[in-house]
Structures are given as C-alpha cells and as structure tokens.
Amino acid sequence: MNTEPIWKSWFARHGAKLLMFARQQSRRPEEAEDLLQEAFVRIWRLYGHTGEVAPGLVYRAIRRLAIDWARSIDRRQAREQRVALDSPLSFSFDRTLEQDERKHALMRAVERLPDQQKEVVTLKIWGELTFDEIARTLDESLNTVASRYRYALQKLKEWVPEEMEGKTSGSSSAS
Amino acid sequence: MNEFEKLEAELRELQPSEPSAEFASRLESALGEAGNVAVRCLPDEAEEECTVKDKMEVNPTHFLRFPRLLAIGGLSGLGLAAIWAFFFYISGNILSDESDASRANVTPIAGNIDVGQPLASLVEDVDSPIHGLSLEQIQDVSVMPVNGWLDPQSNERLLRMVDEGVFQQPSGFPARRVRHFFMDETLWSHPASDTRVLSTTPREEVILIELETY
Numbered sequence: 001m002n003t004e005p006i007w008k009s010w011f012a013r014h015g016a017k018l019l020m021f022a023r024q025q026s027r028r029p030e031e032a033e034d035l036l037q038e039a040f041v042r043i044w045r046l047y048g049h050t051g052e053v054a055p056g057l058v059y060r061a062i063r064r065l066a067i068d069w070a071r072s073i074d075r076r077q078a079r080e081q082r083v084a085l086d087s088p089l090s091f092s093f094d095r096t097l098e099q100d101e102r103k104h105a106l107m108r109a110v111e112r113l114p115d116q117q118k119e120v121v122t123l124k125i126w127g128e129l130t131f132d133e134i135a136r137t138l139d140e141s142l143n144t145v146a147s148r149y150r151y152a153l154q155k156l157k158e159w160v161p162e163e164m165e166g167k168t169s170g171s172s173s174a175s
Numbered sequence: 176m177n178e179f180e181k182l183e184a185e186l187r188e189l190q191p192s193e194p195s196a197e198f199a200s201r202l203e204s205a206l207g208e209a210g211n212v213a214v215r216c217l218p219d220e221a222e223e224e225c226t227v228k229d230k231m232e233v234n235p236t237h238f239l240r241f242p243r244l245l246a247i248g249g250l251s252g253l254g255l256a257a258i259w260a261f262f263f264y265i266s267g268n269i270l271s272d273e274s275d276a277s278r279a280n281v282t283p284i285a286g287n288i289d290v291g292q293p294l295a296s297l298v299e300d301v302d303s304p305i306h307g308l309s310l311e312q313i314q315d316v317s318v319m320p321v322n323g324w325l326d327p328q329s330n331e332r333l334l335r336m337v338d339e340g341v342f343q344q345p346s347g348f349p350a351r352r353v354r355h356f357f358m359d360e361t362l363w364s365h366p367a368s369d370t371r372v373l374s375t376t377p378r379e380e381v382i383l384i385e386l387e388t389y
Contacts, residue, residue, distance in 0.1 A: 003214040007206065011199065016191040019198075033198050041205045045386055048206075049338040049353060051213040106185055125186045153179050156186075 006051045007044055014055045017126045021059055024115075024122055025066035039065050056133040059123060063137060105163035109156050117152035120145050209384055212336065212353055319372075325364045331378070332358045341386065350383040 018040070022032040039061035047053045110121065123134045131149070135142045203210060299306060305313050314321055339352040356379055363372040 005203075005206075005210045006213040006215050007202075007210050008199070009215070011194075011202065015194045015199075019194050020191040033194070033201075036194075037198075037202055037205055040202060041209075044206060045209040045351075045384065048209055049212045049336075049351065051215075103185070103189060107189060110186070110189075121186070125183065126189075126191055153182055156182055157178060160182075 007048055010053065011040070014058070017122075017128075018055070018058055018062065020126060021119070021122050022062050022066075024119055025062055026069070031069075035062055035065055035069065055127060056129055056137055059127055059129065060137045101164060102160070105160050106156070108163050109159035112159060113152050113155060117148045117155070120148040121152045121156075124149055208382075212338075212384065319370065320365050320368050323365055323367050325366065328362045328364070330360045330362070332360060334358055342383075344383070344385075349386045351386055353382050353384065355380040355382065 015036075019032060019036050022036040022039075026032045026035045039058055043053060043057050043061050047057065110118065113121065119138065120134060123129045123137060124131070127134075129137065131142055131146050134140075134145045138145060305316060308316065310321065334356045337354045337356070339354055341349050341351050344350050356377065359376045359378050361374045361376075363374075365371070
C-alpha cells in the first residue's frame, strides 16, 4: 500500500509560516531552521499520532525554545553579533513579490515594526491564530496582543505610503 | 471593507517562502519512527483503503460496501469447510482402519472404557453431507480439487492504529504505546481450476515510542 506520513502534508501547509516565525524569533536564518526542527519534532512526537496538530502548539514551542536558546551564552553572543541588515522578514517572503512595488513597500513597513508588534502581526496574519491563541503563545494578555495588533496596523497604514514615496524619490534621485 | 481590512488582505497576499527540500529531509530524519505513526493513503490508492487508514478506525459498515469482498469471504469459508471436511474424512478413515487392525491388541486401562467403540472425536457423523463419499465424490461435491495447489501466499494488511496514551517504562522514561491492528491473509491458489481460497486472521502488534521530556 502506498502511504505518506501525515506530517508531510501538515508541514506543507504550515511549514513556511512556522519558519518565518522561527526566523523572527531567532533572528538568524540558520538558527531558525534548527529552532523549527526542534520545536516541530518535540510537538509531533507528543501529538502527531492524532494526525492533526494545532499549529499554535508549534508556534508556542518555537517561542519558548528561542527564549531558552537565547539564555545560553553562545546563543546570546550570536544574537548580539547579528547584523542589522539581516532583517528576518526580508528573506521570509517569496522574492518574486518584490516585483510589486506596493507589496514590497508593505514588506519593508512590516520589517520596521517593533518586534513585539511584528510577532503579533505574524501570528495573526500568516499564522492564522486567534487573539486568544496568540496571547497563550506569547504569554501575554488578550488585551495586550489585540492592542499591539491594532497599533501595528495603524503604523503600517501610515508607513506604506512613506515607503512607496521613499522608493519613488530614491529611484528618481538615482536617475 | 475598511482600511484595516484592506491592509490585512494585502498582508495575507505576501506569501512566506517555502522551507527547502533539504530541511524537510532533515525533519524526516529527526522525527524517526514518530513520523510514521500517522499516515495517509496517497490519492491514487483505492478509496476504501484510504478511508480506513485516514480515520484510524474500523467502521463495520465499511466492509458491507464491498460485495466482492463478502463474496470472496463467503467462498473462502465454504472452501475451507470443504477442505476441513475432506481431511477429517481422510484422517477418520485412516485412523478407523488402524483402530480396527489394532483393536484386538489394545488393553483397556479402565474397565469402563469400551475399546470396541471408536474415540468420540473420530466418530463419523452419519448426517454429514460427505458421509460415506469417496475422494472423487467429495471432490465433486465440494467443487474443490484435491491436487495441484500452489504454495500459499501470505500478506498483512494494516487496518487501524490506536494510540493508548503515555506510559512509564520500567526505565522511568515515558513512552507512547500505539497498537496496530493487522489482518493477516493467506491465499491458496489452484491455477488449473482458477480456484482461490482466502483465509484471514486478525492480529495485534504494539509499538512503544520513547518520548523526550520537555
């Protein structure tokens, strides 16, 4: 009988979003994959037999592992050495999106968000978690995550036109 | 749609890039046996097989939807009954002849055993439809050839998996116990008459998956 492990289809659905969140949490792409692997394997070993695992469990495991790893000296040094240009989200999206000026501006605006707001936006938009699930994932109150999300959207609304103008003016000045 | 909803829709259009194939391979290695506990059939597989495995449970009505399977099962039962009756008849005759020949030399151990009577298990059932029939006649009655059978083919079929929870092993480490339910099938074939006899036997297998404490 030709069969396929269920985790493969599960990961095909959620892997990209989880990896983006892991990149956001770890700040370093090579560490992000390790982080996601560790979190996913732990959760799947516990709950994978059911064939369906709530993505929120993996998001939470990623965050907690990231905190644990950051506490170790080696990891802390690595985080301190991180380069500002290694913006985590810039390589988390499909690069073909950069062809669309507005989408590119939107992506850059998301990158400008404070980390706390960025992780809420990531979990809400791409993780498709509810505010309640986000609150449990981040160990914050429901009101806090909802406020962060609202502030983030407000900022994005203001920043996207700025990013587009900046890009336009930059291109015109360059030309 | 207000401005925020429009912004959310635009954000959703930004699709995160997919993890690499190498990373998926790494995950597969890291998962090990735990990755194979829950499986699904690929789309090109027979629908009935997928239904059983995807739901990880056996629905008794599932089998009722397959008259072909029932027909095979029924014929198998009849065939097996005929074979059993045939061997019973043969062994009965042989033992009966032997007992007739040696009956005079047998010394009763207890006085209440009548050596003149055959053992209860060897008593022929006069009501049996094959009583008094010769080998050729039995072959005709059962529509089952006696000679020319191929070696039997065995196959195991996974019906379902049941997770029985986490247990503490004698070593102290937790392990998840998963019980597999198989159906072992043995098929006898007689190519000359295009006859097949299928025997099915249920079997259980338990695997323990060691868990890491987090």
